[in-house]
Amino acid sequence: MDKKYKVLVVDDATFMTKAISDLLESDPEIEVIGVARNGLEGLKKIKELHPDVITLDIDMPVMDGLQAIRHIMIEAPVPIVVLSSLFSDGSITFEALRLGVVDFVAKPSGAISSDIHVAKQQIVDRIKLATSVNFQNIRRVRVRRKNGADPSLSQSPGPLQSLAVIGTSLTGPNSFIRLMTRLEGGLPAAAVILLEISPKILPAFVEKFNEFATWKIAIAEDGKMLEQGVCYIQSNLLALTVEQADKHGEACFKIGGPTDSPLDTLFISAAAVFRERTVGVLLTGYGDDGSEGFAAIQKQGGKTVAQSVESCVYPNLTDSAIKRNRVNMVVEESRLAEAIASLIRKQS
Structure with a gap:
């Protein structure tokens, strides 16, 4: 046996x-x-x-x-x-x-x-x-509670110039917490991530996360307009897309039913709206979702970033995209925040 x-x-x-x-x-x-x-x-x-x-x-x-x-x-x-x-x-x-x-x-x-x-x-x-799991890559995230309001969050948001779309699956919340407690605030962009997390858990998770993250954290809801300085989270149990809301180029979310390829669905929709101002990011995870979405981002002139296989808890997502030549930058987990911020600034 x-x-x-x-x-x-x-x-x-x-x-x-x-x-x-x-x-x-x-x-x-x-x-x-x-x-x-x-x-x-x-x-x-x-x-x-x-x-x-x-x-x-x-x-x-x-x-x-x-x-x-x-x-x-x-x-x-x-x-x-x-x-x-x-x-x-x-x-x-x-x-x-x-x-x-x-x-x-x-x-x-x-x-x-x-x-x-x-x-x-x-x-x-x-x-x-x-x-x-690649257990040696599982580590607690050291966080620091915000001391008062972040000045970059109290300012009136400027025009939304770029969108970072982030994909992961199992064990992704840990890596994502690390990323969003390091990614500098005040960038002229919004971010959206699909997490393998129960929709029941999401509201409580977002509320607590806001005590530590450098960006404002919010749930991606159907019809919600995207704003600069906000990182939106949704469960990958649902199909989340970015749509152009009006002729002025404002973007909003649309939520559909379950899909077998939630990351591809999100990435492809984001590339269609934000084109060369799209930054795609793949973190640790299993499966091969996201590779086709990365191809769509590259086709529109956007950039794609993958967490290095060696630093992943599950390497499958990033390894699949790398082997298909869908990745512009491969970055160690500790340098992801710096790399994403650099790409956003170049698009501004």
């Missing part, structure tokens, strides 16, 4: 550990090798059992989930998939993703064991993907 994915389930509710264990072991490739009732017990069992990945609740006694993540990432590093009902708490969702969990999955309402099967495939998929 082929090697199975070994999972440790950490949750203080007995019925939930059983429900999660039964759900995971319904897949023949997954084996639950143990359960723990709190973060402290989970940390001990990680060291004893050496799981490939753990599922982790947040609201637990003795040592809660966030405390556990901090200890685990230092003392016994292992990929973590958070499974919690506390997705509406912005501090928790942001902090967990900042600290480097693979994903934060919203536990079904009420945490009813029968209801959790609605999310079965998503949870099983996350477990399998989590085992293939």
Whole structure:
């Protein structure tokens, strides 16, 4: 028999550990090798059992989930998939993703064991993907809370000259937090990113992110006009496009149903509106979405940037685009903010 994915389930509710264990072991490739009732017990069992990945609740006694993540990432590093009902708490969702969990999955309402099967495939998929991360590239993001209002955000926005469109998938929120806490404010551009993140989590995530980001962070909503100095976020579960709203060249968002290639859809639409004033960016992620969108940006005279394969948690997105010659610049994660700002300034 082929090697199975070994999972440790950490949750203080007995019925939930059983429900999660039964759900995971319904897949023949997954084996639950143990359960723990709190973060402290989970940390001990990680060291004893050496799981490939753990599922982790947040609201637990003795040592809660966030405390556990901090200890685990230092003392016994292992990929973590958070499974919690506390997705509406912005501090928790942001902090967990900042600290480097693979994903934060919203536990079904009420945490009813029968209801959790609605999310079965998503949870099983996350477990399998989590085992293939380039773990040495997972790091907590060091953030600094803003001291008062950013002067660049209080000024009346000037004309929108460029648009940075950013794509990623699983583990992308961590890289994106790092990017948007480093990208200088005051640039004559807007930015928009598609994240592999639950729409349920997005409002709380955006609210908390605004305490640290150099730009204003907002949700990309249907019909919303794009403004300079704002970074818009939407879930890649939806088709997001940029459209020309009027004859004066103002741009707005349109949101459609699910699509198999959300990054290509966004990038192609942005290139059609902003043409040579488009900067395309691919961060860490799996799959090959975004390459065709990069080709459209290049065709219109815009520039494309990819995070280097060596610095990615998942290299697939950027590797695919690089191999297809769709990338103008390959940049280490630590230099992405500088590279994007330079390209925007050149387009101004």
